[in-house]
Amino acid sequence: MTTTTKSLLITALLGVLGGCAFAPGAHISNAPGWFSEDDGVEAEALPDVVEIHEISTAILRQTEQEGPLMPPEGLLDEPEDYDYRVGPGDVLQITVWDHPELTIPAGSMRSPSEAGNWVHNDGTIFYPYVGKIDVNGLKVTEIRELITSRISQYIEDPQVDVTVAAFRSQKVYVTGEVKQPGAYPITNVPMRLLDAVNAAGGLGENADWTDVDLSRDGTDYRLSLRAVYQEGNPAHNVLMRPGDVVHVARNEDNKVFVLGEVKEAQPVPMTRNGLTLAEALSTVGGFNQQTADASGVFVIRRAQPGAENLVDVYQLNAKDATALVMADAFNLQSRDIVYITAAPVARWNRVIQNILPTVQMIYFGSLAQDRIWDRDN
Numbered sequence: 001m002t003t004t005t006k007s008l009l010i011t012a013l014l015g016v017l018g019g020c021a022f023a024p025g026a027h028i029s030n031a032p033g034w035f036s037e038d039d040g041v042e043a044e045a046l047p048d049v050v051e052i053h054e055i056s057t058a059i060l061r062q063t064e065q066e067g068p069l070m071p072p073e074g075l076l077d078e079p080e081d082y083d084y085r086v087g088p089g090d091v092l093q094i095t096v097w098d099h100p101e102l103t104i105p106a107g108s109m110r111s112p113s114e115a116g117n118w119v120h121n122d123g124t125i126f127y128p129y130v131g132k133i134d135v136n137g138l139k140v141t142e143i144r145e146l147i148t149s150r151i152s153q154y155i156e157d158p159q160v161d162v163t164v165a166a167f168r169s170q171k172v173y174v175t176g177e178v179k180q181p182g183a184y185p186i187t188n189v190p191m192r193l194l195d196a197v198n199a200a201g202g203l204g205e206n207a208d209w210t211d212v213d214l215s216r217d218g219t220d221y222r223l224s225l226r227a228v229y230q231e232g233n234p235a236h237n238v239l240m241r242p243g244d245v246v247h248v249a250r251n252e253d254n255k256v257f258v259l260g261e262v263k264e265a266q267p268v269p270m271t272r273n274g275l276t277l278a279e280a281l282s283t284v285g286g287f288n289q290q291t292a293d294a295s296g297v298f299v300i301r302r303a304q305p306g307a308e309n310l311v312d313v314y315q316l317n318a319k320d321a322t323a324l325v326m327a328d329a330f331n332l333q334s335r336d337i338v339y340i341t342a343a344p345v346a347r348w349n350r351v352i353q354n355i356l357p358t359v360q361m362i363y364f365g366s367l368a369q370d371r372i373w374d375r376d377n
Contacts, residue, residue: 051309055277055299055316055330075214075221075238082239083139084188087169088123091116092135094147097159102128102151116165129154140164140188164188170242174200177207177248191240194228203248209272210334211249216241226272256332258284260340261292270334277316278328280338287318287340294318296341301333 086092093116096102117125123136130150135143144162151158167185175181179201184191191199193212203209209225225248227233240246255267256275263285268275277299281287287294297316303309316327332338 049309050311050313051303053312053314055314055326057326071221071223071235071238075216075223076235078239082190083141084164084167084186085137085139086119086135086143086164088119088121088136089168090119090164091166091168092119092125092140092143093117093163093165094127095161096151096155097161099155099158119169127151172196172240172242172244172246174246175248176213176246177204177250178202179204186240186242192237193223193225193240193246194237196240196244196246197225197248206251207272208249208251208254210274211254213247213249214238215245215247216243226274230273254334256280256334256336256338258338258340260338261288261342262286262340263288270332275332276328277330277332277338278324280332281327281340291342292340293343297327298339298341299330299332300337300339302335 094102117127119125119135122134124132124134126132127147130147133143133146133150135146138146140162144160147162148158148160151160164187167187170186171183172186172191173183174196178197181200184196184199193214197203197212203225209229210227212223212225214221214223223236223238224233225236227236251269251272255269257267258280259265262281266284268280268283277297281297295317297318299314299316301312301314303312314330316323316330318324318327
């Protein structure tokens with residue numbers, strides 16, 4: 001074997017000895033605040049970019065205390081007393097007791113909505129003796145007083161009753177992952193978010209009940225039906241207003257990504273009840289027992305808007321199986337990245353697998369050269 005060949009073999013072996021630092025693929029060090037990259041150069045995570053948290057009972061308690069996000073204050077403003085106001089398209093049923101000639105008979109073939117007084121596009125109605133009346137924006141009690149005061153010139157002590165036979169002027173629009181998307185009228189009974197969704201047939205199979213978008217007066221608000229159903233938070237069950245658009249998002253984009261040393265790396269969709277770290281790991285088959293470092297279970301999450309850091313990294317040391325109890329209590333958020341880092345031995349073996357073909361090529365090449373030299377000499 002020539003001196004040059006021996007030198008190459010020695011160099012290759014030295015590369016193997018230091019190979020863990022140059023292991024291919026992504027890796028996160030277990031030392032808090034440190035990350036190692038493909039080139040083997042370790043760089044300290046800057047405090048204003050990445051913040052490291054250990055998944056412990058303190059973190060779980062902090063998460064429980066935070067609770068669901070409250071909707072903006074503008075949505076919480078509600079009138080002290082709710083009363084429907086008439087608008088164009090509504091149908092009024094006006095009755096003057098003891099004067100059937102002033103009441104349009106509904107008959108057996110006509111419903112009150114067909115026989116009533118339509119509110120025209122200009123917001124007015126026509127009534128006998130009274131003439132044209134502007135009722136746009138008035139309550140039914142105000143309309144009754146207005147008709148009573150005017151018709152009293154012709155009828156002594158009139159008894160007038162006014163009701164809305166058909167609510168058609170004011171609507172909310174429900175779209176997205178509901179069973180019956182469409183426009184639904186606002187009536188004299190207050191309509192809230194749950195009422196609007198139920199009027200649309202309820203949630204569809206692929207609905208994301210944590211992501212409900214409310215568009216009002218050109219502004220979008222995010223609400224959560226889960227906060228209402230499961231957590232009993234009435235703040236998200238806001239009062240609907242005319243022209244509101246409620247959109248229930250699909251659950252397809254509501255997922256987390258499980259990568260690294262697991263049996264089957266894949267995105268995991270979140271359920272309506274959320275998703276815990278333990279559930280995500282079990283969905284992908286758990287750790288790869290031969291290559292995973294159980295102390296390096298990381299959850300990488302984009303920081304909340306306005307936070308000083310950009311990324312939050314949560315680490316769980318699962319070498320003790322009892323720590324998985326905390327994994328079952330740690331709730332993941334949409335678009336989280338769960339990463340299981342590789343054990344040092346696994347990284348070492350990968351280095352050997354990459355270097356071994358080169359060493360074999362050099363070794364067998366040197367043998368061939370030695371045989372040629374022996375033959376020629």
